[in-house]
Amino acid sequence: MPKIFLSPSTQEWNPYNGGGTEEEYMNLLADRMLPYLRASGIRYVRNDPDRNVTGAIADSNADDYDVHLALHSNAAPEALAGQLRGIDVYYSPYSYASEKLAITIANDFKSIYPLPERVTALPTTTLAEVNRTRAVAVLAEIGYHDNEADAQWIRDNLTPIAANLVESLCDYFGIPFVTPVAVVRGIVVTDGSNLNLRSYPSIRAGVIASIPNGAEVAVFGSVNGWYVVTWNGMTGYVSGEFIVIG
Numbered sequence: 001m002p003k004i005f006l007s008p009s010t011q012e013w014n015p016y017n018g019g020g021t022e023e024e025y026m027n028l029l030a031d032r033m034l035p036y037l038r039a040s041g042i043r044y045v046r047n048d049p050d051r052n053v054t055g056a057i058a059d060s061n062a063d064d065y066d067v068h069l070a071l072h073s074n075a076a077p078e079a080l081a082g083q084l085r086g087i088d089v090y091y092s093p094y095s096y097a098s099e100k101l102a103i104t105i106a107n108d109f110k111s112i113y114p115l116p117e118r119v120t121a122l123p124t125t126t127l128a129e130v131n132r133t134r135a136v137a138v139l140a141e142i143g144y145h146d147n148e149a150d151a152q153w154i155r156d157n158l159t160p161i162a163a164n165l166v167e168s169l170c171d172y173f174g175i176p177f178v179t180p181v182a183v184v185r186g187i188v189v190t191d192g193s194n195l196n197l198r199s200y201p202s203i204r205a206g207v208i209a210s211i212p213n214g215a216e217v218a219v220f221g222s223v224n225g226w227y228v229v230t231w232n233g234m235t236g237y238v239s240g241e242f243i244v245i246g
Contacts, residue, residue, distance in 0.1 A: 001199060001208070001235050002173045003043040005060040005135060006030055008071040010049050016073075017082065017151040023049070025145070025154055026071045032162035039180035039221035040170050041228045041235050053128055061134045067101065067169065068137035070129040073145040073154065085150050086118035088141040090130050093123035097136040105140060105168040112164050113143075114153065140165070176201060178221035178228055186219040186229060186243040188212065197236040201226035208236045219245065 008026035015021055030046060037044050045063070047056040060068050076084040087109050091102035102121040110116035124130055130137045142161065143150035154161070163179075170177040188195045194210035201223055209232065211217065217229040217238070226237045 001041045001043055002066045002169070002175070003045070003064070004037070004067040004069055004169065005047070005056075005063075005065045005133075006033065006037075006044050006069055006071070007047040007056045007060070007129060008049075009073070010047070010052060010056075011072075014073075014075060014145065016145045016154075017148045018155075020151075020155075022073050022145055025158070026073065026142075029071055029142075029154075029158050029162055029165075032159050033166055035180035035220075036163055036166035036177075037169075038183075038230075038235075039178040039228055040166055041175060041178070041220075041237065042166070042169060042173070043235055057128060057132050061132075065135040066173070068129065068133040068135040069165075069169070070137070070139040072139060072141050073143050073150075074141040075146045076144055082144075082146050082148065084144050085115055085147050086120070087113055087143060089119075089121045090124040090127055090139045090141070091121060092130050092137065093125065094131075095136060098130065098138055099123070101136060101168075101172045102138045104172050105138065105165065108164050108168045108171070109142075112157065112160055114149075176223045178223050180221055181219075184219045184245050186217045186227065186245050188215045188217065188238075188242060189244050190242050195238055195242050197229070197231060197234060197238055199236055201237040203239075205237070209234050211238065217243070219243065 008030040012023040089102040091098040106121040198205040
């Protein structure tokens with residue numbers, strides 16, 4: 001299953017119009033992404049808020065991630081303070097995968113941002129979190145936090161933004177987007193044989209592990225008769241036919 005490094009801003013010195021900071025709201029956004037990531041079978045590690053960008057890059061590069069996703073909000077130059085709006089999603093011009101992911105995120109943002117014509121995917125050779133990470137990386141500047149309307153839009157739409165970002169990741173990875181439910185306990189019930197934990201909700205998908213009959217799993221969501229579950233530290237899909245909830 002895919003694994004991402006989630007890197008919300010640590011810039012507590014950037015104030016939001018109307019109160020709060022960039023670090024605060026980007027971490028609140030990351031909080032709201034987690035249930036959608038779990039339900040959709042995307043594993044994640046989150047950055048350490050006490051470390052700076054250099055630390056986040058080092059931590060990301062210390063393991064194998066499919067995507068490094070940096071979450072930020074923007075601020076206009078002093079001469080235009082409070083006057084600009086829009087969303088910019090930055091990608092590496094040297095990585096087709098980075099560009100593909102950025103375009104996917106930008107296109108999906110257009111469906112929820114009130115000014116879709118101001119949502120763009122842009123190349124960058126200067127942003128370190130995009131160009132110095134081993135994983136495919138993008139950095140999303142989600143609105144202008146010095147603009148009253150954008151700051152309020154972020155506050156009012158943290159959950160829809162979170163869902164939108166995870167749906168973009170699912171599109172990129174080619175896996176179903178699953179709406180989260182309250183995590184429940186499931187028991188594997190077969191004819192005595194093991195139950196395959198798969199990488200995709202299909203009997204033709206690769207097998208991640210074999211779960212013993214009678215084993216307990218955590219169920220995060222369902223899609224087309226399959227459950228997204230975690231067992232023994234591994235996340236994948238199992239046929240709902242062989243899971244008893246409760």
